[in-house]
Amino acid sequence: MAPILTSLLIGALFGAGLAISGMMNPAKVLGFLDFAGDWDPTLAFVMGGALLVSVPGFALARKRPKPALETGFQMPTRRDIDGRLIGGAAVFGVGWGLSGFCPGPALSAMATGVPGVYVFVAAMVAGMAAYRFLLSR
Amino acid sequence: MENFTPFSGLIGGLMIGLSATLLILVNGRIAGISGIFGGLLSASGRELPWRLAFVVGLVIGPLLVGLAQGAVPAVDIQGRWPMLIAGGLLVGFGSRLGSGCTSGHGVCGLARGSARSFAATATFFGVAIVTVYVVRHLVGG
Numbered sequence: 001m002a003p004i005l006t007s008l009l010i011g012a013l014f015g016a017g018l019a020i021s022g023m024m025n026p027a028k029v030l031g032f033l034d035f036a037g038d039w040d041p042t043l044a045f046v047m048g049g050a051l052l053v054s055v056p057g058f059a060l061a062r063k064r065p066k067p068a069l070e071t072g073f074q075m076p077t078r079r080d081i082d083g084r085l086i087g088g089a090a091v092f093g094v095g096w097g098l099s100g101f102c103p104g105p106a107l108s109a110m111a112t113g114v115p116g117v118y119v120f121v122a123a124m125v126a127g128m129a130a131y132r133f134l135l136s137r
Numbered sequence: 138m139e140n141f142t143p144f145s146g147l148i149g150g151l152m153i154g155l156s157a158t159l160l161i162l163v164n165g166r167i168a169g170i171s172g173i174f175g176g177l178l179s180a181s182g183r184e185l186p187w188r189l190a191f192v193v194g195l196v197i198g199p200l201l202v203g204l205a206q207g208a209v210p211a212v213d214i215q216g217r218w219p220m221l222i223a224g225g226l227l228v229g230f231g232s233r234l235g236s237g238c239t240s241g242h243g244v245c246g247l248a249r250g251s252a253r254s255f256a257a258t259a260t261f262f263g264v265a266i267v268t269v270y271v272v273r274h275l276v277g278g
Contacts, residue, residue: 004190006163011191014156014168014240015198019210021149022142024199027213031140033262033269042146047243049150050157054248057158067165074166075249076236081256088235089242091227093261097268099216099224102239103232104170106225107192109212111199116214120225127229128175135234 003069015108021046024109026100033097095127157244160191169241170195171232220272235261 022028023046031040066072096102101109101120109117157168164187166173173188180188203209214221232238235257237246242261246254 004186007187008190008194010159011194012198015195017149017152019199019202040140045143045146046150049147050154050244053154054157058248061161068163070165088231089257089260090264091231093264095224095227097265107195111196112212123222123225124229127226131230131233
């Protein structure tokens with residue numbers, strides 16, 4: 001039960017961070033991605049702030065034998081840069097540029113009740129399901 | 138740069154980084170939202186509840202900010218629905234194919250010094266910037 005409760009609280013902290021940072025708002029994200037327009041550098045400060053904590057955080061995790069509530073860390077182990085990684089990132093980049101939403105902000109933005117958010121999330125679920133049925137082994 | 142909000146951006150960013158740090162130190166998991174959420178489609182048993190709890194938390198977070206500030210921060214969707222639907226399909230499919238999104242590759246992968254995440258992050262930022270340029274300045278005019 002404890003890992004479920006901590007996951008809920010840590011998810012809420014993530015969602016609150018997205019809301020406060022402005023990244024829940026696709027207009028703000030598109031403002032960063034639009035170098036030729038009225039450029040808004042805020043996203044760089046959000047990423048910088050996140051890395052300021054997560055870099056030492058992951059360094060600390062590497063030194064610990066196991067997480068507080070589980071038997072082991074589930075760290076990614078792959079090292080190869082393959083076509084799926086780059087192709088997937090490129091497809092994601094097109095979708096991100098078209099909408100201004102990536103998965104975290106889109107889910108958090110459901111809190112606003114704006115109809116377009118649910119349209120995006122439904123399409124995102126369909127895209128994930130399509131991947132699962134077409135390409136995942 | 139009239140919309141530039143560096144202070145709230147930095148504060149929110151620190152909270153996101155703290156969340157990713159706590160999830161690895163407490164639950165031993167990577168805070169990659171596409172992986173956590175996408176896993177809901179395939180996970181079973183023990184893998185399901187913590188993922189669902191995290192996603193519920195993602196929605197509760199902005200509501201708590203709304204309680205504290207008086208209103209949930211506004212979301213301003215600019216494109217029409219067909220573009221939003223296309224964006225959602227591509228974000229969902231691409232983030233799963235590429236094993237991550239802005240949080241998993243960006244915040245966590247870069248922090249781990251993962252070469253895969255550096256490559257993915259450079260790719261999706263580059264492609265998104267080109268996409269916005271095409272939509273706003275070539276097609277949109």
